[in-house]
Amino acid sequence: MALHFELVTPARLVRSEEVHMVVVPGTEGEFGVLEGHAPFMSTIRDGNVQVYRTAGAAPETIAVRGGFAEVGAGGLTLLAEHVED
Amino acid sequence: MASLKELKGRINSVKSTQKITKAKQMVAAAKLRKAQAAAEAARPYAQRLAGVMASLATRVGGQDNAPRLLAGTGADQRHLLVVANSDKGLAGAFNSNIVRAALAKARALEAEGKSVAFYLIGRKGRPVIRRAYPNQISAQFDTTEVREPGFAEAERIADELVAMYEAGRFDTAHLFYSRFRSALVQEPTGQQIIPVPPPTTAPADTGAVVEYEPGEEEILEALLPRYLKTQLFGALLENMASEQGASMTAMDNATRNAGDLIGKLTIQYNRSRQAAITTELIEIIAGAEAL
Numbered sequence: 578m579a580l581h582f583e584l585v586t587p588a589r590l591v592r593s594e595e596v597h598m599v600v601v602p603g604t605e606g607e608f609g610v611l612e613g614h615a616p617f618m619s620t621i622r623d624g625n626v627q628v629y630r631t632a633g634a635a636p637e638t639i640a641v642r643g644g645f646a647e648v649g650a651g652g653l654t655l656l657a658e659h660v661e662d
Numbered sequence: 663m664a665s666l667k668e669l670k671g672r673i674n675s676v677k678s679t680q681k682i683t684k685a686k687q688m689v690a691a692a693k694l695r696k697a698q699a700a701a702e703a704a705r706p707y708a709q710r711l712a713g714v715m716a717s718l719a720t721r722v723g724g725q726d727n728a729p730r731l732l733a734g735t736g737a738d739q740r741h742l743l744v745v746a747n748s749d750k751g752l753a754g755a756f757n758s759n760i761v762r763a764a765l766a767k768a769r770a771l772e773a774e775g776k777s778v779a780f781y782l783i784g785r786k787g788r789p790v791i792r793r794a795y796p797n798q799i800s801a802q803f804d805t806t807e808v809r810e811p812g813f814a815e816a817e818r819i820a821d822e823l824v825a826m827y828e829a830g831r832f833d834t835a836h837l838f839y840s841r842f843r844s845a846l847v848q849e850p851t852g853q854q855i856i857p858v859p860p861p862t863t864a865p866a867d868t869g870a871v872v873e874y875e876p877g878e879e880e881i882l883e884a885l886l887p888r889y890l891k892t893q894l895f896g897a898l899l900e901n902m903a904s905e906q907g908a909s910m911t912a913m914d915n916a917t918r919n920a921g922d923l924i925g926k927l928t929i930q931y932n933r934s935r936q937a938a939i940t941t942e943l944i945e946i947i948a949g950a951e952a953l
Contacts, residue, residue: 585710587813587895589703605875618714619875620884644888645881647714649872654710658813658888 580612581652582628584639586660591639592628599653600627600636601646610646610653617648626655666938669931673924680920686752687913694845694906700810701842701899708892715858715889717872718882729879731824731886734857735833740777742800742832743768744823744855745791746839746897747784748905749806754912756840756848756905757786763850764838765794779832783819783898800831811902816895824887827856839897840904846911848904855893858886 579595600609602624610617621644627636644657664672719732745764747757764787768778779800780791792799803819805811823835835856841849853859874881 583706585707587704587707587816587892588700590706603875616872617875618872618881620881645714645884647710656707656710656714656888658817658891 580610580614583652583654584626584641584660585654585656587658591660596628597631597634598629599655600629601653601655602626602641603646610648612652614648614653616650618645620645621655621657664930664934666931666934669927669934673927673931676920676923676927680917680924683913683916683920687910687917690906690910690913694903694910697810697899697903697906698842701896701903704896704899708896711885711889711892715885718878718885719858721878729883729886731827731856731890732858732882735830737833738776740779740832740834741771742779742781742823742826742835742856744781744819744835744837745783745787746837746901747782747787748901749785750905751786752912753905753909754915756908756912758790759848759850760838760840761787761790763852765791767836767838767852768795781823781826781835801826811898813891813895816891816898820887820891820894823856824890832856837894837897839901840908842900842903842907845907848908855890858889 580598582592582594582596582599583590584592598609598611600607601619602622603619604622605619607624608617608619621641623640623642625638625640627638629636640661641655641657642659644655647654647656743764745760747760751757764780768780771778778795779798780795781800782788782791782802784803784805788799788802801822803815803822805815808815826832827835834854836852837855838850838852841851843849
């Protein structure tokens with residue numbers, strides 16, 4: 578039960594790893610993505626992405642600005658213009 | 663025949679020139695490696711964005727309410743040529759090749775009765791374009807203070823272009839830059855950037871129904887300026903790598919030419935030294951015989 582999570586900025590590939598869950602700050606509200614999420618696409622607002630490596634673990638937060646999230650068969654891809662981690 | 667002293671001076675001056683060209687060549691080689699790495703690192707983002715663009719554009723593109731950045735203004739009269747150059751020379755024909763491609767396109771457009779304006783990035787293209795089209799440079803983006811054009815610059819350029827487009831200052835924009843093939847081959851390229859041309863790669867149809875939040879149109883609208891930024895960023899990176907590649911090749915040639923020249927001058931120097939010695943000997947012998 579792992580979700581493939583990729584965080585990409587124009588300058589580089591920041592993250593590419595298997596995680597349990599990611600909470601994304603969507604424009605119309607935060608949403609959590611687990612493995613097997615239905616195909617989904619949303620723009621994101623400036624805020625923090627929370628990455629849960631395992632169930633119940635303390636989340637790791639990454640600040641992102643501008644971009645969008647895409648959930649497909651290959652997992653979650655987050656395209657962000659700026660990332661501060 | 664130059665005197666020995668003059669020859670020696672020339673040899674020394676060519677030697678110091680060779681040192682400079684050699685240093686520049688090594689600097690360019692190091693920067694080229696870095697520029698290539700940067701271009702490599704930017705690829706995943708561009709690829710994924712192009713993929714998303716392709717799937718959205720095919721859904722929304724055909725509709726009447728498609729965003730203006732995708733559908734165009736409906737006219738095709740005023741063209742803006744965005745020419746990306748470097749700020750420094752010593753790169754062989756790198757800058758002049760890009761400018762030549764842009765000017766050829768400008769002439770072709772004018773022959774069709776369209777109006778042409780220029781938007782310049784970097785310093786080197788300006789004099790040539792200003793000579794050919796004195797009153798048609800609408801804006802210039804200065805990159806002299808930034809060492810390496812990055813995403814921030816691409817962002818500012820894209821914002822400026824979109825603002826100009828929204829204000830109705832042009833209908834179509836073309837971007838000219840040099841595509842990096844290898845350290846030896848750089849290809850001046852022109853491509854249309856506004857209206858955004860639909861990506862050519864057909865999206866893989868997964869059959870799954872994708873849910874969009876907020877809506878498809880809103881996402882596409884947010885996506886188009888991003889796509890433009892990414893394209894500009896990619897072009898800037900390619901330009902950077904091309905510049906260093908061209909510079910490396912040009913400086914390699916210069917170093918080799920300097921070496922050849924030094925060889926020739928040294929032979930000439932040795933010959934005239936020999937000739938001077940021979941003349942002196944003859945004079946001494948002639949003097950001794952006369953006694």
